Amino acid sequence: MINIDENILNNKRHLHFIGIGGSGMYPLAQILHAKGYYITGSDNNETDTLKAERAMGIPIFLGHRPENIEGADLIVHTAAIMADNAELIAAQKSGVPVLERSQLLGLVTKKFDRCVCVSGAHGKTTTSSMLTQIMMEGNLDPTAVIGGKLPVIGGSGRVGKSDLMVCEACEFVDTFLKLYPDISIILNIDADHLDYFGTLENIIKSFHKFAMMTTKTLIVNGDDANSMKAIEGVEKPVITFGFSDQNDYYAENVLYQSGIHTEFDLMHHGEKLMRIELHVPGRHNILNAVAASAAALHCGAGEDAIVRAFREFGGAKRRFEVVYKENGITVADDYAHHPAEIKATLSAAKEMPFKRVWAVHQPFTYSRTSMLLDDFAEVLSIADRTVLSEIMGSREVNTYNIFAKDLADKIDGCVWFKTFEEISDYVVEHAEEGDLIITLGCGDVNKCAQMIKEKLQAKN
Incomplete structure (x- = not known):
């Protein structure tokens, strides 16, 4: 570096x-x-x-x-x-x-006395968005740099006048080691970007370096063994969060309502702090909400501000974003591109009262698809119907000799097409009332969601 x-x-x-x-x-x-x-x-x-x-x-x-x-x-x-x-x-x-x-982002983080860096293999954008919205609701006036678009700020960043900054901290090619974190959130650590890190052990070592760089407080997923391993030997105050009551902050009495509505009690050392209404689906988002709440409280947000912010929080763009809901068919778009993220998203979808869940997935990078092929096949099989596009190679050349067909062959009933036009035609032709169609991937598969939406509108 x-x-x-x-x-x-x-x-x-x-x-x-x-x-x-x-x-x-x-x-x-x-x-x-x-x-x-x-x-x-x-x-x-x-x-x-x-x-x-x-x-x-x-x-x-x-x-x-x-x-x-x-x-x-x-x-x-x-x-x-x-x-x-x-x-x-x-x-x-x-x-x-x-x-x-x-590099410039790192220098900008140094200008704030309380820079909260949100790291983890999954959930960074959602948690950064939640935390930003809570701080705004609590009149803490944060500066923010988020990896996606947050509707309440009309984009991916905002300028505040306080000493607080919320910054998404991405581990890809060790980018987060260029930051100056005062308070760090570690949501989870998983095997990803193996083309760069090589092994999960190397990823954990990188997160350890990030934790060592943190000057004030670590807020860590106490239920995640990899995250806890990463902070071993780091002599900084640690706040843990999760579902287990062994953590400092945890969720209890979770109630899954119809659709995407969830409620839970936010607990702190056995004491109920507040009842939170969450309008983004899935167990993973409860965990993100607990992490954001712990960080917000640590930074001085009031409990009322947290409750109000979550009541209004509808998610960041491309995070289970509903783009169409008419005539009994729902189309959503999600950024999930790693097996753990896809599992969380599809599991959340299956808990909702839909007749069938369609997964329309664009695999991203040849290395990830090749190295995690069986994992992708397993989680995409959660859906009732799976449709794949060609792999989006992005920065890579296909030296792995891996193709969408190799993944499709491992999933019962899966079909794949070369173009979004073919995919959208197929999905619209076979979709039925009561279905949820969700596009998944970090490339440009959101374009396919828009095509499906337009074709459904034209059909009706």
Whole structure:
């Protein structure tokens, strides 16, 4: 890992963002603009994000050109910018410091006295969203950088005036080791990104480093053996959460109502603190809610604010997001892309009063699909009907010789298609009243959900 001078932002005035329209760049531009830096940026395509940034007074160039960086005394780019990008090449030759987005995010977290970093293999975006909404409801005025869109803030980030920051902390390629966490949440640790980490043991070691970097308090899933192993030897105050009453905070008297409504008592050392109404489904989201509540209370949120926030919380975008509900058929979209996430989402769906649950899954990366093939087959079999798209390779080349058909062959009755058009035609033709159709994946399978929605609307 390249060491970055933690004071590099000092005495800088003009920051230029290459790829400023990216979802991870927007909140950083918001925060640094509010802190008085002069921000400029460039991107290839006109988007709503660019319009919002221009409305803030940020000059933006359409297209990447060497002259765009003129006058900047620090340049930041997204990981998606290719090495042969003319603007990036000019930046690297300019003598001006050049940072990748995750490096800048780390420097931004250092500017807050109470930066709450939300880590874990699963549930980071939902928990970060819950915590942000609770803090806002409690007038704690946090700054936030979230990995998805939270409706209450109209995007993936917000600028607050307090010393509190909520930051999603992703373990992929050890990105979270660039952050400066004061309070860290560890939701869970699972075998993922094995193309980078190699083994689960290496992932646990990486989370241990993250825990060691935390300056104030660790909030950890006491029911998760991997998470507890990761904090062994870390001499920081620890708050545990989970379902077991051995934890500091835990859920009790859980009641699953019809649809996506759940209620539970939030307990602390045997004492009931409050009854929480949750409007996102599944046991995993109860756990996320307990973690967010523990962190919020630790940061000074009142119990009433927590109850009110959860009553209004409808989830982040692409987290069991219902996109269509007419004529007895429901279509939802979810970001789940790891077997543990898919299991949690489909198990929650099966608890709801639907006639059948359809899983429309886009496998993401050849390495993950190959290494976890049997696990994917097992959890996708929870659905009544499973439909697969081709594997989205993303950054990878298919050296694994793995294809969607290999996964489909392991799932009873599973079908697969090359295009979303074919998938949506098939699903709409065979869907029946009372069915839930849920698209699953972290690629662009949400486009398939929209196609299914449009075809169902046209049909009716």
